[in-house]
Amino acid sequence: MRVIIKDNKDIMANWAANYVAYKINKFRPTKNKPFVLGLPTGSTPLKMYAELIKMFQKGKVSFAHVVTFNMDEYIGLPADHPQSYHYFMQENFFKHIDIKPSNVHLLDGMTKNYEKECADYEKAMKDAGGVNLFIGGVGRDGHIAFNEPFSSLKSRTRVKTLTESTIKANSRFFKSEKEVPTKVLTVGIETIMSADEVLIMANDKNKAEAIKHGIEGPLSHVWTISALQQHPHGIILCDKEAASELSPETRAYFMEIEKDNF
Numbered sequence: 001m002r003v004i005i006k007d008n009k010d011i012m013a014n015w016a017a018n019y020v021a022y023k024i025n026k027f028r029p030t031k032n033k034p035f036v037l038g039l040p041t042g043s044t045p046l047k048m049y050a051e052l053i054k055m056f057q058k059g060k061v062s063f064a065h066v067v068t069f070n071m072d073e074y075i076g077l078p079a080d081h082p083q084s085y086h087y088f089m090q091e092n093f094f095k096h097i098d099i100k101p102s103n104v105h106l107l108d109g110m111t112k113n114y115e116k117e118c119a120d121y122e123k124a125m126k127d128a129g130g131v132n133l134f135i136g137g138v139g140r141d142g143h144i145a146f147n148e149p150f151s152s153l154k155s156r157t158r159v160k161t162l163t164e165s166t167i168k169a170n171s172r173f174f175k176s177e178k179e180v181p182t183k184v185l186t187v188g189i190e191t192i193m194s195a196d197e198v199l200i201m202a203n204d205k206n207k208a209e210a211i212k213h214g215i216e217g218p219l220s221h222v223w224t225i226s227a228l229q230q231h232p233h234g235i236i237l238c239d240k241e242a243a244s245e246l247s248p249e250t251r252a253y254f255m256e257i258e259k260d261n262f
């Protein structure tokens with residue numbers, strides 16, 4: 001696993017955006033061979049999206065041949081609900097870039113048939129050639145996508161029930177805690193780990209415990225971020241605050257070996 005520690009969240013977002021653009025450009029995607037990108041919502045990736053929009057406007061990257069799959073969606077929120085992940089992606093990213101609407105994939109939280117929706121989503125990823133780069137954030141309890149503690153590390157896309165702690169954390173975006181949906185559709189841990197490369201981003205002190213468990217803890221379904229330890233090309237990108245609970249030796253090691261790397 002690579003661990004990249006940046007001084008603050010702005011530098012971190014900048015690095016992430018440049019890395020995504022570099023990966024897309026290096027791949028030289030075409031209509032028949034698109035670059036497949038897994039995407040997260042949340043406050044963590046917002047600056048990365050803003051940076052990617054600027055890079056697109058300057059002609060440094062194009063999304064014309066990029067196919068996206070979002071990680072998750074709340075059950076019961078229609079696409080035009082301001083707290084749905086459909087809405088988030090549209091407002092914060094898709095409407096500002098040259099991506100084709102038919103290349104965008106999000107789970108439908110309004111579906112009547114969860115099993116079919118999840119199976120179709122897995123199939124669509126496979127049909128697209130698999131995900132080249134899956135980007136994610138992390139919850140305070142170490143969840144990636146909505147894979148709450150005790151999610152199977154072999155899980156695929158399915159329905160999950162949120163923990164009280166996640167409902168509380170995400171209630172900051174809703175009028176009240178009662179309005180936060182308790183169930184979601186989410187890609188599984190194995191779905192994320194099937195990507196060629198996985199980049200998990202974390203900033204701020206409240207992610208420090210999750211980052212410590214993900215990097216220094218054992219592989220465990222209690223902290224699902226730890227699944228990244230088994231990925232051959234996993235990257236954790238964090239700011240100094242999110243890295244603050246790592247041992248000084250771990251921090252020093254990664255800061256030294258990554259200092260000149262992209």
Ligand code: GLP
Binds near residue numbers: 040042072137138170
């Ligand atoms: C939600 C999302 C996760 C995200 C997490 C952290 O639970 N399902 O994908 O990583 O929130 O969000 P934030 O970046 O706002 O801290």
